[in-house]
Amino acid sequence: MKEKVMDAMQRFSKAMFIPVLILPIAGILIAVGNLFTNTRLMEVLPFLNNPVTTGFGTLLSGSLNAIMTNLGVIFCVGLAVGLANKKKSEAGFIGLLAFLVFINAMNRFMGLTGILVEGNLSGTGQTTVLGVQVLDMGVFLGLMLGIIVAWIHNRFCETEFNNAFQIYGGTRFVFIVLIPLMVVLAVVLTYVWPFAQAGINSLGSFIQASGNLGLFVYGMLERLLIPTGLHHLVYTPFLYTSLGGVAEVGGQIYEGARNIYYAEIADPSVAVLSQSVIWDARGISKMFGLIGACLAMYHTARPENRGKIKAVLITAATTSFIAGVTEPIEFSFLFVAPILFVVHAVLAGSSMVLLNVLGCRAIGPNGFIDFLLYNVPLGTGKTHWPVYILVGVIYFVLYYVIFRVLIVKMNLKTLGRESEGMEMKLHSKAEYKAKVAAGKSAGPAADGAVDAALIVSALGGKDNILKVTNCYTRLRTELANPDLVQEDVLKNQTGANAVIRKGKNVQVVYGLKVNAVRKAVDQELGFADQE
Structure with missing residues (x-):
């Protein structure tokens, strides 16, 4: 049971990378846009105070703010793609359709029951999502629907029918199954979610009230979980949900430390940033x-x-x-x-x-x-x-x-203190040439080449590799038999920094070159077309 739970958490953590890795890019560009509209910067650099640069900054930050205010649909689609075992692009498309069905079903049901609030929605527990007024479920809605869509997709995406019903097979059948499920779920959550939200808010209030102790535990766990690859599950809820704080900025309610931060830095009327940014x-x-x-x-x-x-x-x-x-x-x-x-x-x-x-x-x-x-x-x-x-x-x-x-x-055998054999594989060009001259493979070459065949072989061969994904620095694999992994080959001959095993999940740390490694391995395995 413990291994199954760990495997599920690993899969969820890997799937989270699809939406999570995009958000920092949007955040940086929002910050760049804010640079061009910052009055203090204009006082230092007067040439920025003109319609062209201020207009560009307003356009850039304003357009990307839409990403931060629609995280629910982004996480829904991202998780559906990340958790799908196959036909990932179709899973993402079905995830978007399911999200639209859900919010409109909830809106119509809330209208029928007379609980839609008119006028200002601030503090009512309701909000507009993609222009549709629903209960304010924030990122949790995207997480929930993304998981459900992926589960239904994996279960029914290869269902086929005979004769006249053939057109309703495959991913079309997935959508057929999801339609009534989304409608029923929307009705149920209309009654259930206010209680769930009260619990989440209470937990957030408790964490916030714990003050420095909460911050210490959060910061420590965020590092301690790095070996498992689950540290993203620690900080993501605080950055993008009400656990990281709830604040009203410019008449609009924002949840999560990152979202509140973006809103506050863009609003000149905010004199001091809120405490939630510390997360x-x-x-x-x-x-x-x-x-x-x-x-x-x-x-x-x-x-x-x-x-x-x-x-x-x-x-x-x-x-x-x-x-x-x-x-x-x-x-x-x-x-x-x-x-x-x-x-x-x-x-x-x-x-x-x-x-x-x-x-x-x-x-x-x-x-x-x-x-x-x-x-x-x-x-x-x-x-x-x-x-x-x-x-x-x-x-x-x-x-x-x-x-x-x-x-x-304590005479710890850190880098450079070992007697022999242990070294950190961030090869310099000179080291690589020295290894080549000695007849050894140093992994990713100075020109970016990757020995994908050797990596695949060290992971137990093509038949042993079930799935391949990656994050910022790690090649994340799911293997049929992790005992076949040759750690020494991965570390000494392919440029890996470390190899981490968690059940059938094996993570190989390559650093910033991991994208090139993933692409080469996908091509070697013939996975490129399937992704």
Whole structure:
């Protein structure tokens, strides 16, 4: 039972990447649009104060804000695609149709029962979704419908009929099954959801009331769950649902820390950002802390190994600082020195607490680029971003000192301290050429080539690989027999940083080159057309 539950959570986490990975792109572009309409920035750079640039900024941020206000349908379609076993594009299309059927069914039923509110919907528990007035279910509606659509799709997408009924087979039959299900579900949720929403709001209020303790646990769990790949399930509800706060900005109700943040930074009447934004303050460890950890590992490495690991650590630290991708660093000590990973998680949680205590509302969840775009143009009043830098410097020192002391006192075999064999596979060009000269394959070459055949073989062969997906840094696979995986080959010959096993789910960490790896593996397996 435990393995089944874990497998289900793994599948759900992988499916969440489809909508979740798109949202930061929209967020960054909204921030760029806000730059061109920011009055403080115009005072510093007067040439921005013209109809062309302000019009461009208004158009850019305004058009992308529609994504943040329609997260329900985005998550519904994204989850339907991610959880579908086959015919994924058709599953996404059916997910959109099911969503439309549901909201219109709920609207009509609410109208028949006389519970539709007229006028201002603020505080009524109702809202408009795609122009249709329904109960305000937020992202939860998308999550619920996406899961249901995927389940029905996987069960009936290959159902075929004979004779005159052939036209109603396949995914058309899936939609036929979903129509009455969506109507019944809309009726049931009209009565049930107000109670569910009350429970969710109570939970959110409890979490908010827990204050710094809640922030600490949240920040610590968000890091501790990285080895399982389930950390996205921790932060996503806080960023996009009422668990992360509910606020009225400009006469409109927003739920979730990220949504509230976007609304508040775009509204000049908001003088100080709300506390909910702290749920997205995950950048201290990425931009500062892990850089200190890298320096500690460098200084504690054997003198003869420092030259070899220098380029690797610099690459990993730069990636973490600029883009917020931390796994190459974290996996360099996760398995050889787990105590350091626990310390890392504790420090990450405590950094959020310190930011909250100091009243700092700056964020940098995806590294320094995010930090610049989201905070600096607002000035120091709303975000107090200089405090963020100060806290970051403090945590750089803390990480460095604590990591160095623990590595030396406990003789931890971190990067450069091992006797032989263990190395972090972020190859420099020189290292790759050296391996080729020695007759070894170093995995992804300097020109971007990927030995997909070797990766497939190391995963047990084509017949052993059931599914392949990826996130920011990991190739995520579902295997028939995970015991056939050759970890040494994946690490030493294909450029993998780490291999993580959870039942039949095997995740291979490749870092930022994972998209190229996924594409090559799909082509090798013949999966490209099926996706």
